[in-house]
Amino acid sequence: MLKTHIMIKSLLALIFLFPFLAYSNPVLDRQESMRDFNKLMRTANNLIKDDVINDDLAGIYEEIENIMRVYPTLFPDDSFGGKSKASTDIIDNRELFNQIAKETEDNAALAKLSSLEGDIESVQQFHQNLFGSCKSCHSRFRD
Ligand code: HEC
Incomplete structure (x- = not known):
């Protein structure tokens, strides 16, 4: 009886942990983030x-x-x-890498505010900045 109980508990633990284990692959996560970013930019463009x-x-x-x-x-x-195209320069230059990511985040926040205000010219400016960020980061940190 106790053994069955423990077995059921372990089984439940496995079932609950499985999705976590399956999805906690940072390479797949960051590559998916980039594909999402790409799609979101295209939707915004349209x-x-x-x-x-x-x-x-x-x-x-x-x-x-x-x-x-x-x-x-x-x-x-x-x-x-392996399957990652991320440059190991990221390890040696985390400050710069984080800074480019932060600037991109800030431009997205400003584009959001400008959209809410209906300020077309600012939206276009921050949208352009976002497009510029792809090249800034890829040229430096993608192999
Ligand atoms: C802060 C840095 C950074 C910024 C900003 C950035 N990228 Fe990336 N991107 C990367 C890195 C690093 C990789 C490689 C990740 C890997 O393979 O591990 C990558 C990979 C990609 C990929 C390939 C994804 C895949 O399926 O493997 C696409 C598409 C992409 N980026 C699009 C964009 C677009 C579009 C923008 C701008 C609108 C952008 N990125 C901005 C760092 C960045």
């Missing part, structure tokens, strides 16, 4: 092109802001090589 400067657009920039806040935490020292 909204701007159609002059849709509203809460929906603000929501997209908020998602980008959240992605970039977490992004630098997805590069533990032992997560380089």
Whole structure:
């Protein structure tokens, strides 16, 4: 009886832990973040092109802001090589890497505020800055 109880408990623990174990791969997480970032930028682009400067657009920039806040935490020292295209320069220059991520996060926050205010010109400016961030970071930190 006690043995069965312990077995059931272990089984339950495994079932609950499995998704956590399966999803806590930082390389897959950061690559997925980038694909999301890419898609969000395209959606924002289309909204701007159609002059849709509203809460929906603000929501997209908020998602980008959240992605970039977490992004630098997805590069533990032992997560380089293999399927990752991240440069080990990140390990040696974390301050610069974090700074570029922070600037990107800030530009997303400003684009969000400008969208809420309906300020098209500012939205366009911060959107351009966001596009600039891809190259700044990739040229330095992606192999
Ligand atoms: C703060 C740094 C940083 C910024 C900003 C950044 N990237 Fe990246 N990006 C990376 C790194 C590092 C990788 C490689 C990650 C890996 O393979 O481990 C990457 C990979 C990618 C990938 C490949 C994802 C995959 O499926 O493997 C895409 C697509 C991408 N970035 C798009 C973008 C776009 C679009 C922007 C700008 C709108 C952007 N990135 C801004 C650092 C950045």
